[in-house]
Amino acid sequence: MDATKNIWLDCDPGHDDVTAIxxxxxxxxxxxxxxxxxxxxxxxxYCAINAARSLxxxxxxxxxxxxxGAPKPLVLHAQHAPSIHGVDGLGGVEGLPAVDDPAVLSRIxxxxxxxxxxxxxxxxxxxxxxxxxxxxxxxxxxSTGPMTNVALFVTVYPELLDAVEQFVFMGGGVGLxxxxxxxxxxxxCDPHAAQIVLDAHAKVVxxxxxxxxxxxxxxxIHKQFLTGESTLTSSNPATPLPPAKTPLRHTLSTxxxxxxxxxxxxxxxxxxxxxxDALTVAYISCPxxxxxxxxxxxxxxNGRHTTGETVVDIFNFHQYDSSWGPRGKNCLVTEAIDVDxxxxxxxxxxxxxxxxxxxxxxxxx
Numbered sequence: 299m300d301a302t303k304n305i306w307l308d309c310d311p312g313h314d315d316v317t318a319i320x321x322x323x324x325x326x327x328x329x330x331x332x333x334x335x336x337x338x339x340x341x342x343x344y345c346a347i348n349a350a351r352s353l354x355x356x357x358x359x360x361x362x363x364x365x366x367g368a369p370k371p372l373v374l375h376a377q378h379a380p381s382i383h384g385v386d387g388l389g390g391v392e393g394l395p396a397v398d399d400p401a402v403l404s405r406i407x408x409x410x411x412x413x414x415x416x417x418x419x420x421x422x423x424x425x426x427x428x429x430x431x432x433x434x435x436x437x438x439x440x441s442t443g444p445m446t447n448v449a450l451f452v453t454v455y456p457e458l459l460d461a462v463e464q465f466v467f468m469g470g471g472v473g474l475x476x477x478x479x480x481x482x483x484x485x486x487c488d489p490h491a492a493q494i495v496l497d498a499h500a501k502v503v504x505x506x507x508x509x510x511x512x513x514x515x516x517x518x519i520h521k522q523f524l525t526g527e528s529t530l531t532s533s534n535p536a537t538p539l540p541p542a543k544t545p546l547r548h549t550l551s552t553x554x555x556x557x558x559x560x561x562x563x564x565x566x567x568x569x570x571x572x573x574x575d576a577l578t579v580a581y582i583s584c585p586x587x588x589x590x591x592x593x594x595x596x597x598x599x600n601g602r603h604t605t606g607e608t609v610v611d612i613f614n615f616h617q618y619d620s621s622w623g624p625r626g627k628n629c630l631v632t633e634a635i636d637v638d639x640x641x642x643x644x645x646x647x648x649x650x651x652x653x654x655x656x657x658x659x660x661x662x663x
Contacts, residue, residue: 303463303582304329304428304435306421308367309575310338310443311348312387313557317644318442318575319352323362324647325583330358331424331437332407334365334417337376338443338487340387342369345443348387350405351394355549357654363407367417368446371488379483382560390556393549393657417447422455429461436463438582441495442575444484445469449491452498464501466578467492470595470608471507472631476565477606482507485597486606493597499623503581503630504595506608509588510574513637515554517570522645523550526652546655550648573644580640581632587639588632594618595629 307322307330309315322330333353335345346366353362370376383389395402407415415423425437439462441448448465451458469484469492477486485492496502515523517539522528524542542548557571581588594611598604610631611618619626652658 302327302329304331304437305579305582306331306334306425306437306439307579308334308336308417308439308441308443308445308447309349310336310340310345310387311352312339312345312383312443312575313391313553314573314575315339315442316348316352316388316553317573318440318579319349320356320651321576321579321583321644321647323356323358324650325579325643328579328583330362331428332363332365332420334367334420334447336367336417336443336447337369337371337378338484339379339383340385341376341378342366344387346406347397347402350402351397353405354395354399354401355393355546355655355657356651357656363420364405365407365417365420366414368450371444371446372449372490374488374490377487381564384556388553390552391549392552393545418450418454421447421451422458425458425461429458432460436461438463439465440578440582441465441467441469442484442578444487445491445495446488449488449494452494459498459500462500464503465495465498466503466505466581467495468505468510468575468578470504472608472610472612474506474508475607476507478603480598480601480604481606482608485608489597489599489606492608493599496595496597496628497624499621501622501630502628503590503632504608505574505577505581505632507572507574509632509635510572510577513573513577513635513640514567515558515570515573519641520551520554520558520570523547523554523648526645526649544652544655545657546652547648549657576644577635577640580635580643584643587636589634590630590632592627592630594627595631
């Protein structure tokens with residue numbers, strides 16, 4: 299792995315966002331500065347609380363806080379995904395701290411007057427402080443939901459683009475959609491924001507569903523989540539899953555189980571659900587896990603059947619130059635991932651979390 303990378307995570311938890319948070323906390327070369335949340339998988343209030351619940355459940359350092367962000371897209375009406383994630387974004391997940399737990403509420407960033415510090419202010423504060431006008435380190439900004447907050451940051455603080463190492467987003471597809479034939483959920487929810495980020499004068503990396511649909515939590519991997527053992531018994535669906543080794547592993551198993559059932563019912567995924575969002579953190583930690591090619595990418599805004607489509611100029615029809623931004627090949631598009639190494643990375647982080655998670659403190663249960 300490379301030297302330590304500072305990251306800011308913008309997300310809409312969401313089952314798979316939770317696994318991205320876990321990776322961001324326990325990968326040894328990742329320094330998570332903070333989390334901003336947005337509308338998306340659920341309403342913006344649910345998403346902020348879910349991020350805070352995850353931080354508490356995973357034993358995160360108390361310095362890491364949640365900064366609630368945009369409640370709706372820049373132009374369109376908000377859309378959510380209850381058929382995939384449940385109304386509250388974490389349907390079926392057992393064992394997380396309650397939404398009104400004081401430890402959870404304390405993870406929502408507050409100013410001196412006790413008001414929430416918003417996403418845009420949190421991003422500016424932490425990124426500026428980390429960058430120190432070029433005397434210190436850049437920050438990679440990850441988006442695992444609609445890119446409303448990130449687009450606002452790009453627009454309001456263009457002077458801080460020099461402080462950004464790269465934007466890495468989970469979303470879009472190359473000739474593939476999951477909200478229609480051509481559009482993926484995160485992009486379709488706020489296509490205007492996605493285009494703003496793609497036009498930023500900074501490196502942008504796309505993890506499309508073409509890639510994330512290969513990172514499937516099979517029954518065999520599910521068993522590893524439960525037991526922590528790398529030697530696996532039969533993965534026959536008729537064989538009952540083993541008991542969870544710890545309460546944390548039980549919580550993660552319920553997350554996987556709910557996600558498995560909804561992806562099977564809605565999309566016909568019979569082998570297990572894809573862990574879309576965690577791939578963004580894995581990319582920053584170890585880009586060598588991925589194959590990627592740089593292309594021009596734009597977002598369709600007005601198509602009758604294609605609003606939200608990520609249009610990838612694979613053959614460079616328009617002869618874009620090598621710059622990042624509106625006139626160049628503006629996006630490094632990931633095309634494949636080493637799935638086995640990714641899950642080994644994730645399961646190692648689960649093992650680390652398992653040693654410190656307060657969910658495993660039976661005296662407080």
